[in-house]
Amino acid sequence: MCRIAGMVNAASPANVIEASVQQMCRNQEHGGPDDGGTFVSETDHLVLGNRRLALLDLSADGHMPMQYNNRYWITYNGELYNFQELRAELILLNHRFKSTTDTEVILAAFAQWGTLSFSRLKGMFAFALWDSVEKEIYLVRDPSGIKPLYYHASKGLLCFASEIRAFKNIPGLQSANSNWPVYLMAYGFIPEPVTTLSTVSALPKGCYLKYSVQSGDTSLQSFKHYSYANRLTDPHEVNHSIRKVVDDSVKRQLVADAPLGVFLSGGLDSGIMASVASKYKKTDLNTLSIYFDDPAYSEKKYQDILHTKLQCRHSQYLLTEEIFHKNFEEIIHSMDMPSCDGINTWFISRHAKSLGLKAVLSGLGGDELFGGYPSFNRIATALKLQQLPSGITIAGRKSASKKLNRMSYLSMEGIKGIYLFLRGHFSAYEIARQLGSTEKEVWAILNETPIFNDIKHIHPKNQASWMEFNVYMQNQLLRDSDVMSMIHSVEIRVPFLDEDVIDLAFQIDPNVKYAGSNSKQILINCFNDILPREIWDRPKMGFSFPFQQWLRTSNYVKEIMQNGSKRYQESYTSFMSGKLHWSHLLSLVLIKSKATS
Numbered sequence: 001m002c003r004i005a006g007m008v009n010a011a012s013p014a015n016v017i018e019a020s021v022q023q024m025c026r027n028q029e030h031g032g033p034d035d036g037g038t039f040v041s042e043t044d045h046l047v048l049g050n051r052r053l054a055l056l057d058l059s060a061d062g063h064m065p066m067q068y069n070n071r072y073w074i075t076y077n078g079e080l081y082n083f084q085e086l087r088a089e090l091i092l093l094n095h096r097f098k099s100t101t102d103t104e105v106i107l108a109a110f111a112q113w114g115t116l117s118f119s120r121l122k123g124m125f126a127f128a129l130w131d132s133v134e135k136e137i138y139l140v141r142d143p144s145g146i147k148p149l150y151y152h153a154s155k156g157l158l159c160f161a162s163e164i165r166a167f168k169n170i171p172g173l174q175s176a177n178s179n180w181p182v183y184l185m186a187y188g189f190i191p192e193p194v195t196t197l198s199t200v201s202a203l204p205k206g207c208y209l210k211y212s213v214q215s216g217d218t219s220l221q222s223f224k225h226y227s228y229a230n231r232l233t234d235p236h237e238v239n240h241s242i243r244k245v246v247d248d249s250v251k252r253q254l255v256a257d258a259p260l261g262v263f264l265s266g267g268l269d270s271g272i273m274a275s276v277a278s279k280y281k282k283t284d285l286n287t288l289s290i291y292f293d294d295p296a297y298s299e300k301k302y303q304d305i306l307h308t309k310l311q312c313r314h315s316q317y318l319l320t321e322e323i324f325h326k327n328f329e330e331i332i333h334s335m336d337m338p339s340c341d342g343i344n345t346w347f348i349s350r351h352a353k354s355l356g357l358k359a360v361l362s363g364l365g366g367d368e369l370f371g372g373y374p375s376f377n378r379i380a381t382a383l384k385l386q387q388l389p390s391g392i393t394i395a396g397r398k399s400a401s402k403k404l405n406r407m408s409y410l411s412m413e414g415i416k417g418i419y420l421f422l423r424g425h426f427s428a429y430e431i432a433r434q435l436g437s438t439e440k441e442v443w444a445i446l447n448e449t450p451i452f453n454d455i456k457h458i459h460p461k462n463q464a465s466w467m468e469f470n471v472y473m474q475n476q477l478l479r480d481s482d483v484m485s486m487i488h489s490v491e492i493r494v495p496f497l498d499e500d501v502i503d504l505a506f507q508i509d510p511n512v513k514y515a516g517s518n519s520k521q522i523l524i525n526c527f528n529d530i531l532p533r534e535i536w537d538r539p540k541m542g543f544s545f546p547f548q549q550w551l552r553t554s555n556y557v558k559e560i561m562q563n564g565s566k567r568y569q570e571s572y573t574s575f576m577s578g579k580l581h582w583s584h585l586l587s588l589v590l591i592k593s594k595a596t597s
Helices: 014-026 083-092 102-120 164-169 180-187 235-253 268-280 300-310 321-334 343-354 366-370 375-385 402-411 414-423 428-435 439-448 460-486 499-507 521-527 547-553 555-562 566-576 582-596
Strands: 002-009 035-041 046-052 066-068 072-080 123-131 136-141 150-154 157-161 207-212 218-222 260-263 286-291 313-318 359-361 491-493
Touching (some): 002 123, 046 072, 072 102, 180 428, 180 460, 180 582, 235 268, 260 268, 268 300, 268 521, 321 460, 321 547, 321 555, 343 359, 343 460, 375 414, 428 439, 547 582, 566 582
Antiparallel strands (some): 002 046, 066 072, 136 207
């Protein structure tokens, strides 16, 4: 797991480009503290850079950028879980390897199969691969979008990195995207491909960008995407298949040459991860948890139940209000792009680092694939409301009621309107008031980007799954998990997002997948023999903090809000009186802190 950067600039000499790429790497060094390097092609005005977090082949043989056959070069961020199978196949095809890394397997696979190799890679990855003969560079991102990759491409200039902060010293790419506060206030995050920079975009997941150094031409192509089908209808067959693919995924993702562990929240998904992992790491399984003094938020009771059953090495971290306040401002500055979540991941990842762990398994993905959110039950009503005349849905846009003012989003067609109605933060009217713009301007921004697929033809609960998987998980949970873990040099692995697990989940008939009285009943049915009943027969809590109380006593928040505009001061008063949710307040804090940083 690493951080990558690179540049092709026809107008600059190689030594100037190298200095820029080295600075980009230094800006991301927290994500790759073990090693670093650059590859320079002077005649092509090209430089690849890498910061390495070593988990496989910890020797110097894993140094990057890495070359193969003196033709191909790669800078790579990720983990390839089927690299051993691919390696064996490539050896039979007369390829030879100098290391035991998955990195070299990607190079050999490309040498053998070209761009067809990308669809054969199973794992989480973002990489740049340079073909020095064809004079083409490929930017590639995994099909689930687990690993980030941002880029700017124009005639004569290609620049890319794992984090937006890497671009801050690149002349011509520092222009801020003035629309990002609108997206943050609407979604609670900045949805791909949008970034805080006007000319830098997120590479779409499951896609590769080919850039010709000689012509400056680019092409963007998809190599893998997931689609829903209702093919699997036998519950017994489905349960057996889920159990197998999850088991296999966890086993694969436990492979590492450095210490790793499992996040244990006390919920169903992390309980499955830890229970399955314990089969393969019977004596040296590390689990770690955060808990709170406040029983309304703490899941320590359930963490203890799992720990007792698994008999693993378990570490619990008591997060207090004092610790939260001490670190809150640093957490804000750790965010690569503003987001109203991820703070929990910052703390648990810091704890993982203190334990000497370099990688941790997470249960992320179970809710999105198998129906763990309230949206799965609410979407049918939302779809009916969306059929009402727009005059009715926007009538309550100025209402103090969140439910009424968010109904205005249902005037937008498709899943975008549904998502913002069910999960949106501020209404367009509220955004305009806070930012001093017009509603028309806000609506224009939100309607323009991002563009979502037309999914009206699929089952309503699969529509909920699609939006949670492709919007919420993609832009908030995965991005926050990556940036908040890598700031502490820790990698988060997500076995539920293994390609085989996703493919299977998308093929299950909705009447089977979402059946039962409990949320994610299908996962309960599959794993109840290895999970204590108390773990799955309990109310869902989610992994959250007592933010509403803690932010009320934050001097940092108080100073920002009270020194802001009249609207800011009104919002702070509303928050202090319990009328504004902490996540909505946080978006205002982020906008203000970003403007003054």
